[in-house]
Amino acid sequence: MNALPTVYFYDQGVEARDFTDxxxxxxxxxxxxxxxxxxxxEKGSQLFTEITRQPEYYPTRTETQLLRDHSSEISQLIGEDFLLIEYGSGSSEKIRILLDSLRPSLYAPLDISRDYLAQAAEALGREYPWLEVHATCVDFTVDFELPFESEKRHVSFFPGSSIGNFERSDAMEFLSRIRSLVGADGGLLIGVDMKKDIxxxxxxxxxxxxxxxxxxxxxxxxxxxxxxxxxxxxxxxxxxxxxxxxxxxxxxxxxxxxxxxxxxxxxxxxxxxxxxxxxxxxKYTVDEVLGMAVDAGFSRAKTWLDEDELFGVFYLYSE
Ligand SMILES: C[S@@+](CC[C@H](N)C(=O)[O-])C[C@H]1O[C@@H](n2cnc3c(N)ncnc32)[C@H](O)[C@@H]1O
Known part of the structure; x- marks a missing residue:
């Protein structure tokens, strides 16, 4: 008998929050x-997905290929029995590349786009009935706590070079908040767009x-x-x-x-x-990413780049 999908949805007040000010x-x-x-x-989220399919938009296909090429090494580094928290999960496309090898105990996608997140979580739950999904609609630029408890080790996933949307000093602070959330024995798998030809x-x-x-x-x-x-x-x-x-x-x-x-x-x-x-x-150089990671409190890193060095995927250890 197939397991029934388990999908929980939490709203951390984004719907009710007034952003007028x-x-x-x-x-x-x-x-x-x-x-x-x-x-x-919802339309913005759909348009972003369409952007990722444009021939000029190299980041998504390059990051996707890196995740495919290195999925078993990534899984080995991350280990077993952990809670996987994805920041800005959108359509949850990229995590599909890793799910079968990572096999997290729980998957917690976080996104501000409520309906899009809810649909993506439902679809993921149907596709991966063994996976417990805890989706949270939240503005991750403000302090928040996960709305559920888990004793498991925490590992975060922050793909799509969304870190690039923060100013440089804010990016370091944001990474240090992720570092606090994952705590000791955790980590962060992050995708970052590299400096390159203008x-x-x-x-x-x-x-x-x-x-x-x-x-x-x-x-x-x-x-x-x-x-x-x-x-x-x-x-x-x-x-x-x-x-x-x-x-x-x-x-x-x-x-x-x-x-x-x-x-x-x-x-x-x-x-x-x-x-x-x-x-x-x-956009960052590898040294800039690693410097920022150390400043944010991560202890070591593993780096994967494509051969043209367009995009980098980093696993940052929190020890
Ligand atoms: C550039 S897209 C990346 C989507 C996907 N992770 C990827 O790599 O293709 C940014 C995602 O972050 C979400 N997002 C943007 N700002 C956010 C915020 N302040 N809080 C939570 N989610 C946010 C968007 O809704 C969107 O899904």
Whole structure:
């Protein structure tokens, strides 16, 4: 007889939380800013999955191949009988590559995109009936505790170079929070996008089909729907360029005319050409990742790179 899938779902208050203040504060700055977490409503999550399939977007296929090529070594390093916590699990595609060899006792995906997370957890539970899934809808940029108890060793998985969305000092702090959560005898398997040829980077964030542009613009649609705004998507355009000095792709929405927009009763003026910052995607060297890991309290690391050194997967030991 087949085991029945066991899927639990927890909401850490994301649904009830009002992000209006955060949006208003961001748009009131001299450099208008919207946090990248607002990309991810259900449509945003779907568009991100579509981005990963674009020929220019090398990170997903490169990271996926690294995980495939090294899955047995990764499993050996991680060991047995542990709780696996994935940060920003999205469609939970990448963990499928490792599940059969890793065989975690429990899998805990964390994501801010509620419905997408719930669907992904259900689908995973059906596909892997032996796996106990504890999915949590949470904003992982604020302090949180896992909503369930487990005596098992904790290991985290943070793929997709989402660490690159944090400013460098914040990235180190975030890693140190993961280090505290996994504690001694745990670890973190993390995927990080490497510094490389500028053209490769610029093309990856400006795909010819315009999916990244749609993804960027969807942040306005999300805010219109959830936060009572009246952005006209036809009056903004996508821009993404690599800033060499900062070592990051900077993504903006550029106003294409002088205009006024209302957000939750607050009025904001945009001049023609004015940019709203939506995302940074920092790129790293191997030494920068390892330095940050040590600063965050991890003791040792194992590194895997593809032959073109586009992307790195690191297992960071917490001892
Ligand atoms: C770049 S996607 C990566 C998805 C997947 N892990 C991958 O590697 O393809 C980022 C994921 O993190 C989630 N996310 C973004 N900001 C978040 C936040 N503040 N708290 C929790 N999840 C967040 C998004 O919903 C999305 O699923």
């Amino acid at each position: 955060e949006i208003v504060v961001g748009l009131s700055k001299t450099q208008k800013t919207l946090s990248p977490k607002f990309f991810y409503d 053209n490769v980077l610029n093309e990856a964030y400006n795909d010819k089909s315009g999916v990244t542009a749609d993804f960027n613009l969807n942040i306005l649609e999300h805010i219109n729907r959830e936060y009572g705004a009246n952005f006209d998507l036809g009056r903004f355009r996508h821009e993404a360029t690599y800033d060499v000095a900062q070592g990051c792709i900077q993504m903006f929405l550029v106003s294409t005319c002088d205009q006024s927009v209302s957000v939750a009763g607050h009025n904001f003026q945009f001049s023609d050409g004015e940019k709203v910052h939506t995302e940074n995607s920092h």
